[in-house]
Amino acid sequence: MSRSISILGATGSVGTSTLDLIRRDAKDWRVVALTANCNVAELAALAKEFRAEIAVVADESCLNDLRAALDGSGIEAAGGKRALCEAAARPVDITVAAIVGCAGLGPVMAAIEQGGTIALANKEALVSAGEVMTAAVAKHGAMLLPVDSEHNAIFQCLEGGRIEDVRWITLTASGGPLRTVEDLSAVTPEQAVAHPNWDMGAKISVDSATMFNKGLELIEAHHLFPVGLDRIRIVVHPQSVIHSMVEYRDGSTLAQLGPSDMRVPIASCLAWPQRMDTPCEPLDLPAIGELGFFQPDEQRFPATRLAREAAEAGGAAPAVLNAANEVAVAAFLDRKIPFSRISLLVERVLTEGNLPDAPRSLDEVLMVDDASRKRATEMLELA
Numbered sequence: 592m593s594r595s596i597s598i599l600g601a602t603g604s605v606g607t608s609t610l611d612l613i614r615r616d617a618k619d620w621r622v623v624a625l626t627a628n629c630n631v632a633e634l635a636a637l638a639k640e641f642r643a644e645i646a647v648v649a650d651e652s653c654l655n656d657l658r659a660a661l662d663g664s665g666i667e668a669a670g671g672k673r674a675l676c677e678a679a680a681r682p683v684d685i686t687v688a689a690i691v692g693c694a695g696l697g698p699v700m701a702a703i704e705q706g707g708t709i710a711l712a713n714k715e716a717l718v719s720a721g722e723v724m725t726a727a728v729a730k731h732g733a734m735l736l737p738v739d740s741e742h743n744a745i746f747q748c749l750e751g752g753r754i755e756d757v758r759w760i761t762l763t764a765s766g767g768p769l770r771t772v773e774d775l776s777a778v779t780p781e782q783a784v785a786h787p788n789w790d791m792g793a794k795i796s797v798d799s800a801t802m803f804n805k806g807l808e809l810i811e812a813h814h815l816f817p818v819g820l821d822r823i824r825i826v827v828h829p830q831s832v833i834h835s836m837v838e839y840r841d842g843s844t845l846a847q848l849g850p851s852d853m854r855v856p857i858a859s860c861l862a863w864p865q866r867m868d869t870p871c872e873p874l875d876l877p878a879i880g881e882l883g884f885f886q887p888d889e890q891r892f893p894a895t896r897l898a899r900e901a902a903e904a905g906g907a908a909p910a911v912l913n914a915a916n917e918v919a920v921a922a923f924l925d926r927k928i929p930f931s932r933i934s935l936l937v938e939r940v941l942t943e944g945n946l947p948d949a950p951r952s953l954d955e956v957l958m959v960d961d962a963s964r965k966r967a968t969e970m971l972e973l974a
């Protein structure tokens with residue numbers, strides 16, 4: 592019997608990796624919704640190939656083009672934020688949440704409210720909504736399966752174990768493309784997106800370069816695996832072979848290893864609790880030779896300190912941090928600010944002025960996100 596799936600952010604790096612797996616076992620899957628922001632040509636092609644029920648563009652100004660591209664196909668076309676949430680709320684066996692940024696929060700919450708199983712790649716949504724999302728998961732009997740490679744690794748290492756027995760969760764970090772670059776003041780967007788191990792979208796690639804990716808992942812881990820922030824640590828491991836580790840109180844450390852290919856954690860979510868085949872290259876440890884481990888350098892890359900402080904402060908702080916980072920990364924990619932201003936801007940938005948009250952609902956999270964973006968944009972324009 593086939594299983595139904597919706598993919599939010601189908602045209603992106605995680606979205607297309609997911610569809611690559613589905614393509615190999617097409618008869619096992621029924622594709623319900625595929626979404627994008629405005630990449631109409633790619634979305635329409637995917638919707639036709641996978642015979643989706645509905646294709647949605649978040650940017651409503653792209654809807655006419657989508658309608659034209661799907662004309663005669665029998666596939667529904669829709670556009671706008673509300674349509675995106677309505678499509679995400681269609682009942683399916685699994686939703687892959689692969690929109691980039693807090694823009695994915697509304698649709699993820701719509702899927703959670705259906706009590707569905709959500710394979711979550713969109714870490715910014717969980718970082719921003721925090722307890723609002725985890726409470727909704729509990730209330731609606733939904734299930735979050737972590738796609739993010741580190742969290743998927745931890746999830747696998749925790750299976751069969753008890754969270755009370757965990758001494759440490761160790762998040763591994765590659766250190767990004769700039770780990771050994773001395774002068775960070777002249778870094779270009781091209782250098783920053785050139786991740787040494789992973790082929791990913793531009794925003795997360797810049798986050799890896801600043802180490803904000805690891806900061807966001809720290810907060811993500813804190814919500815997914817409630818061991819306490821003081822039991823989650825970060826270790827730089829440049830080869831990205833060990834995707835993360837769990838140390839239990841008896842001194843046993845379990846690690847998950849694999850190639851730097853997102854189809855491995857995605858497959859683990861799609862098949863969970865079983866396993867499925869993937870075309871990924873097996874690990875060749877003798878060819879890799881050596882694995883290295885280092886302490887993070889928070890003087891050069893303050894993002895993990897800022898994220899830990901935001902997680903400790905709780906309330907609105909993680910949503911503020913995330914929104915400021917999204918604005919800063921977009922400005923850096925547009926060549927409006929230098930690389931080194933990304934973390935400076937995030938720190939200023941977090942520390943200058945009062946933090947908003949802790950959000951208690953989706954609408955309040957979105958208000959904090961919106962206000963923080965405006966504040967970050969003002970600070971950029973004033974400087």
Ligand SMILES: NC(=O)C1=CN([C@@H]2O[C@H](COP(=O)(O)OP(=O)(O)OC[C@H]3O[C@@H](n4cnc5c(N)ncnc54)[C@H](OP(=O)(O)O)[C@@H]3O)[C@@H](O)[C@H]2O)C=CC1
Nearest residue numbers: 600602603604605627628629630649691694712713791792
């Ligand atoms: N790439 C990776 O290997 C990994 C990614 N992640 C996380 O997964 C998420 C997706 O990352 P990635 O696939 O790299 O990102 P991409 O930039 O490659 O893809 C983003 C997807 O989101 C859509 N999108 C962009 N903006 C909006 C918007 N405002 N509203 C609705 N949809 C939008 C894009 O549509 P369009 O094509 O039309 O622009 C595209 O489908 C991120 O949260 C990232 O942190 C986590 C671990 C690994």
Ligand SMILES: CC(=O)[C@@H](O)[C@H](O)COP(=O)(O)O
Nearest residue numbers: 739740764765766767799804
């Ligand atoms: C593939 C994945 O999960 C990314 O988040 C990746 O881990 C980025 O690598 P670093 O942030 O460790 O450079």
Ligand SMILES: [Mn+2]
Nearest residue numbers: 739740741808
């Ligand atoms: Mn990751």
